[in-house]
Amino acid sequence: MNVKISYQTLQLPPPHAFAYTLDLSFVNDEVQIAYELEFLNRDDISREEIEAEGFSENDDYKWEGTLGNEWASLLHESLQNIELEDESEDFNIYLHVEMSENGETRDGMVVLAEEWDYKLQELIQAIYEKAGIEKPLKMLIQAIAGNQRAFYEVSGSFEKRAARINKTEISWEALHDLMADIYTIDFDQEPVKSPTKDGLWVDPDGESGYQRFEDQAGPKAEDIKKRILQALEV
Known part of the structure; x- marks a missing residue:
C-alpha cells in the first residue's frame, strides 16, 4: 500500500x-x-x-x-x-x-x-x-499525604508506542487516559524542586521541577486526582 x-x-x-x-x-x-x-x-x-x-x-x-x-x-x-x-x-x-x-x-x-x-x-x-529532535516522554509525579510520599516515573516512547509507570509496562491506551487527566492543567506556575505540601505534584518534563495539581485543576481536581492515583498504582 x-x-x-x-x-x-x-x-x-x-x-x-x-x-x-x-x-x-x-x-x-x-x-x-x-x-x-x-x-x-x-x-x-x-x-x-x-x-x-x-x-x-x-x-x-x-x-x-x-x-x-x-x-x-x-x-x-x-x-x-x-x-x-x-x-x-x-x-x-x-x-x-x-x-x-x-x-x-x-x-x-x-x-x-x-x-x-x-x-x-x-x-x-x-x-x-x-x-533525535524530541526525547521520549518522561514525567515525574509525587503524591504526598502527611508522612507518606509515593514517587512515580511515567515514560512513553512514541517511536515504539510503549509506555511504563516506574518499571511496569502499561498499554498505550492507558497512557493516553492518564495524560488526558494530567494535562487538564497548563503547568504555568513557578516549579518547586522539593515539594513538601500535601497533594499531587507533577514534573511535566522530568527535569524542571514540580507543580501542585490541585492548585490549577479547577473544581473537579479531587475527582481527577483520584483517577490519576488509581492509574498510577499498576
Whole structure:
C-alpha cells in the first residue's frame, strides 16, 4: 500500500499556520515515510513577530526514514478502514488522503478528521523522536499525604508506542487516559524542586521541577486526582 496524506491548517494565522505531507509505503514489517513540513504565509509578518512567538525564520522540515511494526501494523489497518468523502465540513483543517493498493486507488477528504488529526500528531512525534529532535516522554509525579510520599516515573516512547509507570509496562491506551487527566492543567506556575505540601505534584518534563495539581485543576481536581492515583498504582 502506498499512501499520501496532505494536511493544512485553515484557521491559524502566521507564524503558526502550517501544512505537511506524509508519503507512506509499507514494506515487510516497516513503514517507509517521507515527511515534509512547511509554515505558511510568513511573508505577511515581520521577523520580530515570528521570533516573539518562539519560532525562527525558517522552521520548515523534511525527514525520510522508517518506523517499525508498531506503527506499520497500526497505520496499515487504520488506513484500510478509513472513511473518505468528496468534501469536508471541517473548517479548521484540510486533511486529504490518496492511497493505492493492488492496482486499486482511493482518495478523498477524511471523515473523522479530528480523530485522525490526533493520530497523525502522534505519528509526527514518533518521527521527531526517531530523528533525535524530541526525547521520549518522561514525567515525574509525587503524591504526598502527611508522612507518606509515593514517587512515580511515567515514560512513553512514541517511536515504539510503549509506555511504563516506574518499571511496569502499561498499554498505550492507558497512557493516553492518564495524560488526558494530567494535562487538564497548563503547568504555568513557578516549579518547586522539593515539594513538601500535601497533594499531587507533577514534573511535566522530568527535569524542571514540580507543580501542585490541585492548585490549577479547577473544581473537579479531587475527582481527577483520584483517577490519576488509581492509574498510577499498576
